[in-house]
Amino acid sequence: MLKREVKLVEREQLEAYLRQFLATDKISDYCPNGLQVEGRDQIQKIVTGVTACQELLERAVMVDADAVLVHHGYFWKGEPQPVKGMKKRRLQTLLRHDLNLFAYHLPLDVHPRLGNNAQLARLMDWPDPSVLSEIEPEGVVMYTELSHDETVEQVATQLETRLGRSLVCAVHEPAQKIRRIAWCTGGGQGFIDAAAQADCDLFITGEVSEPTVHSAREQGIAFFAAGHHATERYGIQALGEHLAEKFGLDHQFIDVDSPA
Template identity: 55%
Template sequence: MKNIQLEQIIHEKLSPHLVKDYAPNGLQVEGKPDIKKIITGVTASQALIEKAVEKKADALLVHHGYFWKGEAEPIRGMKGHRIRTLIKHDINLYGYHLPLDIHPELGNNAQLARLLNIEVEGGLEGHPQSVAMFGRFSAPQTGAGLAKKINQVLHRAPLHISPVNQDKKIETIGWCTGGGQDFIELAVKHGLDAFISGEISERTTYTAREMDIHYFAAGHHATERYGVKALGEWLAEQHGLDVEFVDIDNPV
């Protein structure tokens, strides 16, 4: 498959043109024109690039790519090293950020809901492109029980901040993978029992306690493994590409 064709196929699936993002979505660093082997991963770190080189990949497909709004523009230092490695080995780099968070089938939010058996009801922001979701469990959960389930599913023990009433059961829940902790107040306005995000801020602790909501910080990396993995599996199944997911450990 041609590299431009692969970009077109992913664009048709994820519709990045509908989303206002902080980085370009699509082919970010152009490599060889023909693609057979693809490595997928969360972030285009040097370690992931080296894995792509080791596995003789033609393309690297990630959730966190390059050229973020506000970042330094010169291609030097760590950024230069990464890009030089890609160019030296003729590897294409594709990055998809918010479109891969919000996609209703392959997105990070959709995949987290699937893993935790949450019935999706809608977007917290009230529109189809919402980056935070809400839904419910088929049966009420305890805070400790949900923390244990998150640990089992994501292989990462979450930080659980309990409301004043620690015995408050969880039936309705909101979530936003990655750095979505500031949606917690919107979750409270929706009357939800709990909220999950990847990252936590110092202020989030007090919000959870004072606004009577369970909060779980489950890890930015841990909550965002599954969108790009699902996208790679879809490409393999629907288009016959050789795709391999590589998980570079990240405790955050």
């Protein structure tokens, strides 16, 4: 097998492409999407990961990356502004090693092909995933209709097998049948009511809050929390692979596991 020639791309070119490809200017978010920390001008190797934690940055330095692309970056609304402690160490690592940090939150969740929701459907082999309407941004909740009823236990086993981890929380009746499934990767438990109103039999997300359990029980919809990190590993990988193919970059996904 021939090894692909690795090429260089200008940081500004990559930033402009991602802005257009992920339509970042059209989505209101809780953080800045795009280049969050500027590093070297030219990029040859990119590392992708779910969250820009210290371990991911250090491992990116170890493999001589020029840029780190993540789903969860920095500078969230309500985040403390002083640069000290953990924030100082993270920024210091990026700046000392001239590493670029790109972060894409909601734009990566909702992208119709490479987004977290679309990639979870691909992982699970769910047929014809569609957008659950009247929820903004479009694509933040998706749904599918299975070709036949499955037991709730069957779907739970499939999900645990494909994600490689146990469910965080499961709320359902033992004999409940599943045909229509809605999902929102990450922290989307608040959308359970919309899924119930859309006559879905099961709602899947990453996290669970105390009211979610009661919503599931009282509305007769099964609920799975499968892990925020676990459900959002796939969009950023797909984006990295896409950039590697388009620009000839060297790409490596680094999974810093989290039980949350």
